[in-house]
Amino acid sequence: MNSTHSEHILRSYDQELGRLKGEIARMGEIAVAQIAAAMDVIERRDSRAAERVIANDDAIDQLEASVSNDVLMLLAKRQPMARDLREVMAALRIASDIERIGDYAANLAKRSIALNLTAAIPPVHNLPTLAEAASEMLTDVLKAYRVSDEKMARTVWDRDVDLDSLYTSLFRESLTYMMEDARNITPATHVLFMAKNIERIGDHVTNIAENIWFLVTGQSLDTPRRKADLTSRMEVRPNDTQ
């Protein structure tokens, strides 16, 4: 193989990887926009706009299918090794995590339609605080991916503990409203699941951070995790509400 030929292969590989990273950046932008749009329709109690947010999730799903397809083509044509192989595998996994984040954003919009059937309950207004924390984590982890900065990724990973704390307090608050008035039970249940959706977005952001760490270092980021979502062990009694 002459050097012109091998340079050509290198350039094409870089181009294809660049295309892959571009698709993932686009997926990430849409996911960030979808989270913001979901919060907007929740605040405005606009069920028709919520249906549009749900429909927009298709764009993320299609991009993920495109990334998967490009990864298969790239693996078959280029047979990348070592760091190049890790780049391609990370792209596949990160696309899958963003696709799930998109599902959660769509689910937030879907539940907002059910919320609009009853009077608004106060815990709803704390959802945007959670969503902003998750969305900032997503924006920052996408930046860390773009510039291949594993330390930046690790910093985002550390922030999930704060999101978990916000989730835990919103969980407790929602249960309190349920106990005060049985009419709050259905809407508060939706708020609980919406808060859980946002907490799960944080988990997928940490998965992305772990993939960036592995991609750059070849090692796994498996420091024992501080876990501040304590709701699965939580007990709130009716008399706590008084």
Added chain:
Amino acid sequence: MNSTHSEHILRSYDQELGRLKGEIARMGEIAVAQIAAAMDVIERRDSRAAERVIANDDAIDQLEASVSNDVLMLLAKRQPMARDLREVMAALRIASDIERIGDYAANLAKRSIALNLTAAIPPVHNLPTLAEAASEMLTDVLKAYRVSDEKMARTVWDRDVDLDSLYTSLFRESLTYMMEDARNITPATHVLFMAKNIERIGDHVTNIAENIWFLVTGQSLDTPRRKADLTSRMEVRPNDTQ
């Protein structure tokens, strides 16, 4: 390359793929056992045994790490193409879905510990029906994977609608108990999330079915999905309980 050499390569590739499929079969068996163990500790209200179920999830996580590692090695060493490449990518994705299923089983055990802090509420006793449906789907999809039968996988995929229906009725029942007595709110919330965990196990089984379909046919299984989980749009009013 002489024929002995190429036969040697083929045999090694088949051996490595066999090893990968063996690890996935083992992951699947542990996941099925973990779901059964979670239901057992819930029924017996045994928090110490629940802690053991939570700890056992490590075995699945370790196997998934091992599958990921083997996939990277196999891609680098063998550079598989076409169906062989699809086999390897399917292994990676299926291992990831089983790992998530393991997380849900562990989460069921974790929430059972919180449930044991208050008196038992009747909806708990409907969890095993859901879990059995999910577990049978998992067993059958693992069989479809073992024998590479895409039609069998498709049949499992179709059954998720029934699991969604079971989930919807348990969701409604739990809300009704919450409305009857505020003391039921905390345990019923845990039951809601536990039911959701099982419903999500079904979603991961359908992902596995879709991967088997793609692996065998090279096409995606994207028939518009009947969706019977209507709980995210559900409204249950207190006076429905009378």
